[in-house]
Amino acid sequence: MTGEGRARFERIYALLRSRICLLDYPPGVRxxxxxxxxxxxxxxxxxxxxxARLEDEGYLRSVHGVGTIVTDIDIASLEQVYRLRVELSELIGKLSPVTPDEEAADLFGAMRARCEALAKSPNQRAFAQLNMDFFHLLMTLTENEPLQEFSERLYYQTTRIWLKTAAGLDGYEDTLASEIDFFLREVSDIATAVACGALETVGQIRRAHVAMSFARLKARARGDALPEDS
Amino acid sequence: MTGEGRARFERIYALLRSRICLLDYPPGVRxxxxxxxxxxxxxxxxxxxxxARLEDEGYLRSVHGVGTIVTDIDIASLEQVYRLRVELSELIGKLSPVTPDEEAADLFGAMRARCEALAKSPNQRAFAQLNMDFFHLLMTLTENEPLQEFSERLYYQTTRIWLKTAAGLDGYEDTLASEIDFFLREVSDIATAVACGALETVGQIRRAHVAMSFARLKARARGDALPEDS
DNA sequence: GATGGAGTAGTTGTACACAAGGTTGCGAAT
DNA sequence: ATTCGCAACCTTGTGTACAACTACTCCATC
Structure with a gap:
């Protein structure tokens, strides 16, 4: 596969994957x-x-005679994915980090501004998009392509499930504002670290937030009350 | 895709990937x-x-009107893959490790025996197969499926290129026996660690050997600089 | 002899028809 | 009323013809 057909393939692939992650195609949809x-x-x-590619990567499941269904994930499988994602998060600052220039620092600053605006008027769809944009911006901090590829896989797989609860699709209506607040802190911390050029710190912050994010997800799944932020 | 067709797909996929890794289909072949x-x-x-799957995973490259070619990798890209592989190697002992029973210890012991036999009569093909079998045995020490999947990808991508030099396909005839000797030490060390149930140690040993393996590969690549005949 | 260009053989990419398999709903028997 | 069976319908999987494209050969031309 090459040339124009390749470009079309990439376009459609990226669009469908984005729809899956943003819950335009929620889990279970045919x-x-x-x-x-x-x-x-x-x-x-x-x-x-x-x-076929989306199926190989675990986003879809094609069943002969039935249809092509967007996958859902049980909490047990999700735990495995999250654990690996926590470890890989930290590697952003360790493997072939790019020293951020002023332009990069500005991009992170702009991201913080978008996040602050969102905190004032919470919106599920905008949150999902911002979260995704921030992830892709983070990925520009490493030049390690395999790490980028694997991180993307883990991100798309976990984030759409996490969004499902954060956005109230699973019976939690009050979590969106809270999650946006947590996210604002992460973006803010990371933007500061990037401005200082402390890429190792960026990885550590990201790692911590990914881990906490999963902890909250599990807590919600158990039906616990979320710990109040101080 | 499901049922019988699925099984056939997996069979062909595994076979072709194995052929690529064992250099039955060396890089460049159409x-x-x-x-x-x-x-x-x-x-x-x-x-x-x-x-299509093999192309998505980077083993092949299909070109319209020309053919489907087994990929080769330059040393720069390989470095990125190896760096990530080094990090993931250690995670075997950290993420969802399975406590090895007596049967597992025996399997590692048998692997050591195979390796000792091979050291006495070096053979490229047998070495490639043993190396692959050992890798898959290692993978049984973790239950983390995403980690297994990613480790497999990195293993197949790096090992076939490493084998190319170790097996003399790139002008190095004397390296095979040496590499088998290094490998024997690794298998021996890991078998001992498994027998002790020290899975973290297994990860650390593996990490060290993967790193050293790449260091030797780079050294060979630097010391050579012979022009490609075409 | 070197060079350019059309022709030809051979390969992957696309479209479409059909096969294989599943789901659903209706109806008859109990 | 319930349940079993069957048939029509819908969706994915496979086979195949053809289009798109590349590389190579051969021959005319300079």
Whole structure:
């Protein structure tokens, strides 16, 4: 696969994966190849090429005679994914870190501003998008491509499930504002560390926040009350 | 994809990937979909499904109108892959380790015996196979599936390139016996650690050996600088 | 002899028809 | 009323023809 067809493939792939992560296609939803083919003005063949990759990466599950279903994950499997994600988070500052220039620091500052604005008027969709944008900005801090690729996989797999509870899709209506507040702290801390050029610190902060994020997720799943922030 | 077709897919995928890692398909070789379809008694469609996955994972590169070529990797990219592999190696003993029972210890002992036998009569192909079997045995020491998956990816990508030099395909004829000797030490050390139930130690030993393995690879690459004949 | 260009053989990419498999709902028997 | 069976319908999986594209050969031209 090469040339123009390759570009189309990447476009469709990135778009569908984004839809899955942003919960436009929530877990359990059934996609139909014919519909997607019509939307992207092509035949089923190239669509199937994209769906195959999404299936290999664990976002979808195609069942013969039934359909292509967006996967859900049980808390046990999610724990394994999160544990690895915690470890990889720290590596951002260790493996081929790029020394951030002033422009990078500004980008992180802009991210903090967006986050502060969001905290004033919480919005699920905007939060999901901001979270994703911030992740991709973080990834620019390392040049290690395999690390980028694996981190992306773990991010997309865990974040959409986490968003499901944070956004109230699983019966938790009050968590969104709280999660935005936690996220604002993370963005703020990391932006400061980036401004100082302390990339190892960035990795450690990120690691801590990913771990806490999962702890809150588990607490909600158990039905516990969230610890009040002080 | 499900049921019988799924099993066939996995079978062909594992076989082709194994052929790539064992250098039955050395880097640069061109595969033809039609031939593979004939070998596995099917049409091009299921074959293309397998090749697509192998391409997504970086083992192959399909070029329209030309063919499907087994990838090679430059030393720079390989360094990134190795660095991440070093870090992940240690996680085997940290993330969801399984406490090895007596049977597991025996399996590692048997692996050591195979390795000692190989040291007496070096053989490239047998070494490649043993190395691969040992890797898969190591993977049984963790229950963390994402870690297993990523480790496999990094292993297959690096090992085939490393084997290329260790096996003399790149102009190094004397390295095979030496590499087998290094490998014997690693297997021996790890077998001992497993027998003691010291999984953290296993991870640390593995990490050290992966790092040293890459150091030797780089040293060979630097000392050589011979022009490619074409 | 070197060079340029059209032709040809061979390969992957796409579209589409059909096979295989599953779900759903209706109807008859109990 | 309930349950079993069957049939129509829908969706993914496979096979195949053809389009798109590349590399190579051969021959005319300079």
């Amino acid at each position: 996609l139909r190849e014919e519909d997607l083919a019509k939307e992207f003005e092509t035949s089923r063949t190239p669509i199937r090429r994209v769906l | 595969l033809r979909e039609e031939d593979l379809a004939k070998e596995f008694e099917t049409s091009r469609t299921p074959i293309r499904r397998v090749l």
